[in-house]
Amino acid sequence: MSETTTDTIAQSQATAIPAREQVKFYQVGSYAVGNRLADLQWRSLQSDPNRKNSLTSGHRACQGCGEALGARYAVDTASAVTNNNIVAINATGCLEVFSTPYPETAWTIPWLHSLFGNTAAVASGAAAGLKAMGKDDIRVVAQGGDGGTVDIGFGCLSGMFERNDDVLYICYDNEAYMNTGVQRSGATPPAARTATTQPVGEHPGNVFTQGKNLPRIAMAHEIPYVATATVADLRDLEYKVQKAMSYHGARYIHVLVPCPLGWGSNSNLTVTLARLATQTGLFPVYEAEGGEITSVTKIRRPVPVEKYLKPQRRFAHVFKEPDSAEVIARLQAIADRNIKRYGLIEMESLDEDVQKRILSAPEDPTGRFASTLLAEPTESMQTA
Numbered sequence: 001m002s003e004t005t006t007d008t009i010a011q012s013q014a015t016a017i018p019a020r021e022q023v024k025f026y027q028v029g030s031y032a033v034g035n036r037l038a039d040l041q042w043r044s045l046q047s048d049p050n051r052k053n054s055l056t057s058g059h060r061a062c063q064g065c066g067e068a069l070g071a072r073y074a075v076d077t078a079s080a081v082t083n084n085n086i087v088a089i090n091a092t093g094c095l096e097v098f099s100t101p102y103p104e105t106a107w108t109i110p111w112l113h114s115l116f117g118n119t120a121a122v123a124s125g126a127a128a129g130l131k132a133m134g135k136d137d138i139r140v141v142a143q144g145g146d147g148g149t150v151d152i153g154f155g156c157l158s159g160m161f162e163r164n165d166d167v168l169y170i171c172y173d174n175e176a177y178m179n180t181g182v183q184r185s186g187a188t189p190p191a192a193r194t195a196t197t198q199p200v201g202e203h204p205g206n207v208f209t210q211g212k213n214l215p216r217i218a219m220a221h222e223i224p225y226v227a228t229a230t231v232a233d234l235r236d237l238e239y240k241v242q243k244a245m246s247y248h249g250a251r252y253i254h255v256l257v258p259c260p261l262g263w264g265s266n267s268n269l270t271v272t273l274a275r276l277a278t279q280t281g282l283f284p285v286y287e288a289e290g291g292e293i294t295s296v297t298k299i300r301r302p303v304p305v306e307k308y309l310k311p312q313r314r315f316a317h318v319f320k321e322p323d324s325a326e327v328i329a330r331l332q333a334i335a336d337r338n339i340k341r342y343g344l345i346e347m348e349s350l351d352e353d354v355q356k357r358i359l360s361a362p363e364d365p366t367g368r369f370a371s372t373l374l375a376e377p378t379e380s381m382q383t384a
């Protein structure tokens with residue numbers, strides 16, 4: 001790693017969050033214009049021509065793959081801040097398949113492929129093994145998709161959190177099982193079409209449930225560091241990886257990574273969609289330390305959810321349904337609940353009607369809790 005890179009990382013490690021938000025980058029690739037024009041301390045690691053690429057060219061991700069973009073920034077940062085002393089453990093999924101069709105690999109770091117569901121356990125084992133060998137300076141990064149993380153790998157991950165194992169786990173959330181043909185996961189949003197939630201029947205697309213909100217579940221384990229991020233703000237992602245690596249113990253970063261193939265979106269809209277996901281309030285971006293939220297990325301004005309849904313074919317049926325307005329209103333209620341819950345907006349800056357709508361957002365926007373309540377207590381309950 002060049003000295004410039006080390007300085008950049010060291011300086012930005014001390015960066016206060018409000019200051020970080022003053023710089024607007026226009027990410028267009030490795031040598032982004034915004035990076036070059038910014039002061040050294042604000043530049044992305046990717047603007048350093050001497051940086052090391054953890055994930056090199058030649059891999060087989062689709063054009064516009066958010067996961068490839070997010071992984072590159074995240075792992076390059078983890079690698080840089082540890083002087084390239086990392087080992088990565090990768091769950092089965094798109095990231096593993098497109099980067100490592102045996103016997104080839106696009107990774108330039110020590111990298112292990114685990115099973116689909118045991119990434120966290122393999123990473124915990126690697127961290128324990130390194131510790132036993134006295135090699136604590138080698139840090140472990142685990143990575144997986146949303147399916148591998150919130151569904152099949154969840155038990156191992158919860159164990160890793162509970163034991164506070166010295167691992168940074170990064171989940172690249174593209175909201176479905178993309179590698180096997182876009183099946184629903186516990187992170188698929190309500191109404192979305194997938195191969196297993198077809199737009200047919202009374203309630204087309206995915207059911208309205210809360211899904212599994214892994215960042216909140218991770219926070220409940222009170223681990224040292226939890227953060228959410230998106231590929232719309234790659235400098236923020238770098239910052240969070242850097243910060244996570246400054247801690248020991250279990251750490252978790254959940255990155256929203258749009259998938260053109262699974263979402264049915266144009267490949268040039270990956271960053272735009274990630275930005276809209278945050279600006280609508282559907283994907284809140286924040287940090288939590290020891291189980292408490294310590295920073296939230298504010299949004300200036302709430303963007304109506306239609307703007308985010310429209311460019312994605314997985315939501316096309318929503319706009320054709322007779323009760324389209326009702327479905328959109330339910331999705332809007334989820335965004336509004338997030339805005340209220342995470343304090344994403346300065347309320348005073350909003351028009352009165354928008355303010356009112358957000359403040360009256362339901363605590364239970366998917367209606368799942370309400371629908372399970374019994375209308376009347378049964379006789380046996382009354383007598384109990």
Ligand SMILES: Cc1ncc(C[n+]2csc(CCOP(=O)(O)OP(=O)(O)O)c2C)c(N)n1
Nearest residue numbers: 092093094116145146147148176177178179
């Ligand atoms: C035990 C087991 N069940 C199913 C599979 C098949 N499988 C491989 S990857 C994958 C989906 C991955 O989805 P996700 O974790 O969200 O990653 P993505 O491909 O979306 O990045 C599935 C079902 C498997 N490898 N092992």
Ligand code: SF4
Nearest residue numbers: 061062065094259261
């Ligand atoms: S299917 Fe989606 S996640 Fe997989 S490589 Fe293509 S764009 Fe990336």
Ligand SMILES: [Mg+2]
Nearest residue numbers: 145146176178
């Ligand atoms: Mg996925």
